[in-house]
Amino acid sequence: MTSGLTRRDFVATTVGTTVALGAATQAPPPLAASRELAPIYDEIERRHDETVARLQEWIRQPSIAAEDLGMREGAELTKKLALDAGFQHAEIIPTKGAPGVFATLDAGARQTLGLYFMYDVKQVDAAEWSSPPWEGRLVEKEGLGTILVGRAATNQKGPQAALLAALHAIRAAGRKPPVNLVLVAEGEEEIGSPNFGQVVHDTPQVRRALERSIGIFMPSHSQDRDGTVTIRLGSKGDIECELVASGERWGRGPTRDVHSSLAARLDQPAWHLVQALDTLVTPAGEPAIDGFFEHVRPVTKEEHAMLDILARRTDEKSTLESVGAKVWARNASWRQALEDYVSRPTLTIEGLVGGYTGPGGKTVQPHRMTAKLDMRLVPDMTPEDIMAKLAAHLAKRGFGDIEIVKNGGFNYVSSTPATSKLVLAQRRVYQQFGIDAMLLPRSGGSWPGSLFTAAPLSLPAGHFGLGYGERAHAPDEFCLIDSRNKNLHGMNDMVRSCVDYLFALA
């Protein structure tokens, strides 16, 4: 049902207008042309095939947290790749789930920078792929150039391999990295990072190393199809949970599935759930959980400025088309729809499931019915507060028997200032490539950013990297290796952008 979904949850298409930026969104001055990096750039070109081969090697090792497949091997390979790239120290960090990896590269530099990697990948159904998902085959693609097809090509081994290639190129050119590096990698990103806090908060040597860092970033293919880049200054918090109505908990209706004719004399847990769900939204479909909006912080002046720019420079029509929609919720304007995306908390039904779910009908009365919910939180909401409010709301209305089960994400809002060095340096690097990056106050998608941005670490955190990929989580995931599209950068430029970024931060 959900194939084709990607991590790229924010879809924006430039209309080609360059607009003056205001306030905190003022464009920073460009970097001085860095002649001194030319030998490194030469090494990037020379080592192109080696870089691709390294990515293919990584792709050939599937590590699927959801299936507990190849986790140990994935961690070991990540450790090896770090050591190969010049990290002097690398170790496996055990957790209650899949292990993490911690590595440090002491370049004798003044500044220390954090790197966040994931070595796990989404599941595959190989039958749906046009080439084997664990091969990383190079293929020509109309309108793009040479692409590499494989699971994790863009999410996230492709961009991570580019960062490693940058370190190889720097060393090959006889240079040292301009910053010290602290790498933390996890193997459970695709299942909501349930144990990554154990790696970054609870492991003393990791926490100490991160505390010394100026910030942390995850290498990413940040270009959209038209070449634009939007820097996300954080992400919403999120909660995934199930509401489960059952005869057992309710004390009414059957406690096993029975023939539907018996509904004449048995209460129905399914209707009980429908009635409970109905209380959670207004007639317009907005969240109606008691107190849901209590702590919502108004949109700031800076955020308004960023949204004004996004509204002018991005295309409403193609964004509507990308989801097959005719109108935005509340018949909002494009500017308002952008603001809603970053500032409205949500309550979403991910799925309903229970009773007979196959083709046609089946005369059964189910004893149990489940709604899978997803909530997206904005500053200053917290998952704990909202979970408590949901439970109180249901109990107050006679639905206290309905079970609330956490089943996925449970993340705090993550925020990084537009004025942080991490963000300013990103914008300067993109500018060198002729890209005037836009700023998005926060993404609605989730990543474990709050583990870095919230206490105890309180670090700037984000994503960075040129380049382009598609179909994360879907069949035929790919990344662009050699671009023949004037708007899009291939692997070598992605590696070069990593080099530039490290030097810009130094």
Next chain:
Amino acid sequence: MTSGLTRRDFVATTVGTTVALGAATQAPPPLAASRELAPIYDEIERRHDETVARLQEWIRQPSIAAEDLGMREGAELTKKLALDAGFQHAEIIPTKGAPGVFATLDAGARQTLGLYFMYDVKQVDAAEWSSPPWEGRLVEKEGLGTILVGRAATNQKGPQAALLAALHAIRAAGRKPPVNLVLVAEGEEEIGSPNFGQVVHDTPQVRRALERSIGIFMPSHSQDRDGTVTIRLGSKGDIECELVASGERWGRGPTRDVHSSLAARLDQPAWHLVQALDTLVTPAGEPAIDGFFEHVRPVTKEEHAMLDILARRTDEKSTLESVGAKVWARNASWRQALEDYVSRPTLTIEGLVGGYTGPGGKTVQPHRMTAKLDMRLVPDMTPEDIMAKLAAHLAKRGFGDIEIVKNGGFNYVSSTPATSKLVLAQRRVYQQFGIDAMLLPRSGGSWPGSLFTAAPLSLPAGHFGLGYGERAHAPDEFCLIDSRNKNLHGMNDMVRSCVDYLFALA
């Protein structure tokens, strides 16, 4: 989810009290002891193994309408079995779906009786069976005796094989059946008999033959586990349909599944469906479709008398336990719960399905959500009227975009008078075996009875037969062959009850 469900939707357990019956429920006088049938009974005993072998042969031919598997072969075998049993004429009747079978046995008798067979069976998952589902293995079972395990052992080849064995025994004893017979068999009972009307109404020779009949019955294992028999004087009507909310039809929200973060700016078809569903029931979970109860006929005096007897002679506690419930809907008494079962129309959620339905969560916003509904109708409701009322109800409340899709049963109420010859003869035969059969005004389960009881045929119709089976539709379906349980009758008595019934009707 629904394994263990059986066609035996009415569960009742005698408490052992024999009660005087009132009004139309007055017990008829017993049959004169029929010495003249002794040679036939002898043939039944002698042919026991042949009868079992014939049932096994039938079971070895799977015919699964839902999978379009073995339908032609099933029809041909049914035709052959009829000819073997003495029908002079048998033919396949094509339909838009699986073919029917029509056969006649002219015994030169005064009366003609209809027989309704089904040759299709439910699907199997052989891995869930303790012996192969298509074998019909004889197995010893504690507390029962020798049972035959196989798909259709009780639903419905076992009882039908007993009727055929009765004809073989009558012929072997040098007698003719005491009534002429008209057999109609279908191959789509398990998918709601969508084309059986073409066989019994639209095929001139079949319709003429049925019009000459005094009534029609389906052989059945009619005993409950405690040996009691409850004769159902008809069945509720039923409708199965889906309500489907989608971005496409609504014109709001996405038209494909998208990332759940986008719910901040996209309407949700899932909430639209929940809100529509909520209008269909009262806060107590009762149907609230406008006009739903308009044509409901009050319970008659006769029906009240039958329910009084059922309430006295059946056990509430074990019936509650059989569905794992603590209380009846509306906290009804047992007497009221019985009345509700026969007289309340229902609106049931068979299942909810849409979006992500697997384990855990998945951050998706579905563009489509489905509720599978089942409605049970009582006199004088009709499926057409209720479907129209459902559509009008939704449209009036702003849910006119929600699609209503028929997906299963669509049957009229079926009714046969307690005073019909068919029913009176049944009760006399059961009495000969010491069983004071109870009368149930109607079952909540569906069978295509209204094709016989409603115009144009307007025939009495029902089920008949001693004997016992379990696990229809479930793994390890079985019927009792040689009983060592004092309350339950095995195959030979089932065959004998068929012989007695034919002679009682003559």
